[in-house]
Amino acid sequence: MSLPFTLLIDPVSVDSERISFDDTFHEMDSAAPALRVGELSAQRGDGIFETLSVVNGHPQEVEPHIARLRDSAEICDLPVPNPAQWRAAIAYAVARLPQQGELALKFVLSRGVESGPAPTAWLHATRAADFGAVRATGVRVVTLDRGYPRGVAERAPWLLMGAKTLSYAINMAALREATRRGADDTIFVTTDGYVMEGPTSSVIVRIDGVYVTPAPNGAILHGTTQQSLFEYLRAQGVPVEYRDVTLSELREADASWLVSSVRLAVSVTTLDGAPMRTDFAVSNEFNSYLLGRTDN
Structure with missing residues (x-):
């Protein structure tokens, strides 16, 4: 899979034992439009995010990043992210990304469209800048x-x-x-x-x-x-x-x-x-x- 890579996520906040993740991820062209004009992440910055590093195919500090995303959601009165779904989304993306080099994997949870029925979530991967x-x-x-x-x-x-x-x-x-x-x-x-x-x-x-x-x-x-x-x-x-x-x-x-x-x-x-x-x-x-x- 070439970079950048974008994955839309259908957020779920229920017990992971009762969830099927088969239809919760949607790959999309990173150059294609993805967010509606009323999306509050763009209009107000009303959302939370994490960025983790992927080094030679290994995602780093997955659990601390997911834990911090959950903490941020609670502080911001957002639906609490389901850890199992986000682990699965990260694993899904990493399996499709280049297995050599340093990548940056950003995942976002937004309040969604104002008065909308659900939050918006996505994951976006790019090659990391050379910080050598x-x-x-x-x-x-x-x-x-x-x-x-x-x-x-x-x-x-x-x-x-x-x-x-x-x-x-x-x-x-x-x-x-x-x-x-x-x-x-x-x-x-x-x-x-x-x-x-x-x-x-x-x-x-x-x-x-x-x-x-x-x-x-x-x-x-x-x-x-x-x-x-x-x-x-x-x-x-x-x-x-x-x-x-x-x-x-x-x-x-x-x-x-x-x-x-x-x-x-x-x-x-x-x-x-x-x-x-x-x-x-x-x-x-x-x-x-x-x-x-x-x-x-």
Whole structure:
């Protein structure tokens, strides 16, 4: 099957033991029209998504991605996705995709057409960009104020900050601002000086030999790649920790990384124009591990 590849999904939210998946997937031409004008994902960004990596025919972190999709659905008052159906859709797609190289597999659940009878769901696969160079050389990062103090997600859950929604205008604006400032990427910080995450990545810092990531509270997504790397580190007896991280701790860290499903792990080489300590040996170790996984 050539890329891009698109699969429409008929969402079902009942017990997987009573479902036949035979007629729930529909392959379609990725260049053909698929969404109606009234589709709320396009009109309002009213939906949720996940993007996983497929490396040499192996989909990565399937279960964490599906679990996070379900969490996002609950936060956004969407029908809770049926895990068995989404596992089957991912397996169906992967079996029809090229079995060599790195691919990006995005799956989406939208509220559908306004006043419509059902949500809309689809899966779309493309070849991943070549991130070999940035994995080897790292990224220049600027910090940007997210406009909220720490704890806002608990006080204002209607902001949906813990959900991975399709409303990415702010995230993309932050990346454009990084470019305007001569950088490659961004780390969001709270108004009171705590590290959050990147627009499309999680943050890992090493402080006195301990690998730390900001606690995945209601304002921070629990990164699937970050979780995988922490499992890897724990297996090697390396200490890891979830806790609040101040901006000053980030600046003084032994090393720091932005990690995400498709780009994987990249070192932060400068922060707001100041050089950062780096450990490219660990970056290479992280990426070798992430690229070599053959389980889900």
